[in-house]
Amino acid sequence: QTWTRNERYRSYDSYSVDYLEALKKSVSRSPWRARFHIEAETGLLNDPNGFSYYNGKWHLFYQWFPFGAVHGLKSWVHLTSEDLVHFEKDDVLLLPDTTFDNAGAYSGSALPIDGKLFLMYTGNHRTKDWMRIPYQLGAFLNEKNELNKLEKPIIAPDFSEVTEHFRDPQIFRHDGCIYAIIGGQDLHENGIIKLYKNENKDLRSWQKVDNLKFTSDKMGYMIECPNLVFIDEKPVLIFCPQGLDKTISAYDNIYPNMYIAAEHFDADSAELVNPSRLRNLDDGFDCYATQAFNAPDGRALAISWLGLPDTTYATDSYGYQGALSLVKELSLKNGKLYQYPVETLKNLRQDEQNLNLSKVDLKENTYELEIDFEAQESTELALMSGALLIKFDKESQKVTVSRGSEKRQVEVNIHQVNIFVDESIFEIFINKGEKVLSGRVFPDKDLKTISASRPTQVKLWNLGK
Ligand code: FRU
Incomplete structure (x- = not known):
């Protein structure tokens, strides 16, 4: 089925109740619905958008097109959580219901300000001739869970500096001031990030500082979803450059999610001082648009879209696509970013088994596997009856993940591995997050066997909710 522009961008209320009911039925027939990951209904x-802590709860939103497994008229869905593991969806939607966001309430972030949660996002405006004007917009969520948009854009695009690609504001505090970074494309088709400052505490008025300086290389033709977080006071920039030349930094996916770590953030000169080289945030198959923020408890937390733009998935035929990753805590060791699921995820563990694994048939593809490689030789695991192969080679220090004919490989000195499987989702963490490989794989319904090429000592937990 191909979707016309008109079908993708027509108003939500032009879709009938029957249409939505039929779509829900179709989704419920999927053999791959996740148990402990977030998916769209x-x-x-x-x-992921607006990841934040406000009013005693964690808040998280995501980009959503409700009516099919395609990119269309987007809104934000709202979730809250007490523990970063169980998320509840409520009725609040940030809808594309003003002229400034008439073709979509695009990505953005959130920051508690003066007792309210301020949402800063991109209004994807389209003129009658379908020309795009990206406005940066604001909205407040209050303690009663009421959402109110600011009437006017807070930053309009300056077309003498950017093209129609200017979006995904991240708002953050630094040294007592509020800043925002926005991804985009300059007039020479370079990927750029612009830094803004909110000087006089009026969220309607922002001052442009400059383009963020963090590399001398060309960052592709466009940058999406930039995030600046501080870990042990060091700035880490996470972003998605599209069209990045692979000689600048190698990657295997259509578009990479990358990061750099730096010594210092000089806000006045918009500079990340002494930046590292660019690195892949995730070496797996499906990870993009990671959103990270500094939580008030001191942790830097991140969550990713386990999906890629311009890609189709096996769930599409059931009328849905996309999932969010587990919530990951970020840390820095020797200048390298580590990402590992939050501690509370352990609460999902059930039925611990210590196995000298050669083959085991499971009832569900929802589990965590842990292998201690200090005591374990090189081995190869076949998960989901071989739909996913993971080869650990200690001698050559390589981990290779194969999904059918596709492969991803990382070089790492292997000490410990934790693998989370949720029906069609896998997240592999090596050495507590030194390397992460995430992705989707869609095994036939009855493919639930785990086997190993040689006896392998594993801990296995069923993960339930
Ligand atoms: C990234 C992205 C963002 C945009 C949003 C629209 O996946 O293209 O740049 O704001 O998705 O849904």
Whole structure:
């Protein structure tokens, strides 16, 4: 089925109740619905948005097109959580219901300000001739869970500096001031990030500082979803450059999610001082638009879209696409970023088994596997009856993950591995997050066997909710 522009961008209320009911039925027939990851009820989920802590709860939103597994008229769906593991969806939607966001409430972030949660996002405006004007917009969520948009854009695009690609504001505090970074494309088709400052505490008025300086290389033709977080006071920039030349930094996916770590953030000169080289945030198959923020408890937390733009998935035929990753805590060791699921995820562990594994048939593809490689030789695991192969080679220090004919490989000195499987989702963490490989794989319904090429000592937990 191909979707016309008109079908993708027509108003939500032009879809009938019957249409949505039929779509829900179709989704419920999927053999791959996740148990402990976030998916859309129907339609397409993409970027995580507005990840924050406010009013005693964690808040998280995601980009959503409700009516099919395609990118169309987007809104934000709202979730809250007490523990970063169980998320509840409520009725609040940030809808594309003003002229400034008439073709989509695109990605953005959130920051508690003066007792309210301020949402800063991109209004994807389209003129009658379908020309795009990206406005940066604001909205407040209050303690009663009421959402109110600011009437006017807070930053309009300056077309003498950017093209129509200017979006995904991340708002953050630094040294007592509020800043925002926005991804985009300059007039020479370079990927750029612009830094803004909110000087006089009026969220309607922002001052442009400069383009963020963090590399001398060309960052592709466009940058999406930039995030600046501080870990042990060091700035880490996480972003998605599209069209990045692979000689600048190698990657295997259509578009990479990358990061650099730096010594210092000089806000006045918009500079990340002494930046590292660019590195892949995730070496797996499906990870994009990661959103990270500094939580008030001191942790830097991140969550990713386990999906990629311009890609189709096996769930599409059931009328839905996309999932979010587990919530990951970020840390820095020797200048390298580590990402590992939050501690509370352990609460999902059930039925611990210590196995000298050669083959085991499971009832569900929902589990965590842990292998201690200090005591274990090189081995190869076949998960989901071989739909996913993971080869650990200690001698050559390589981990290779194969999904059918596709492969991803990382070089790392292997000490410990934790693998989380949730029906069609896998997240592999090596050495507590020194390397992460995430992705989707869609095994036939009855493929639930785990086997190993040689006896392998594993801990296995069923993960339930
Ligand atoms: C990234 C992205 C963002 C945009 C959003 C629209 O996946 O393209 O740049 O704001 O998705 O859904």
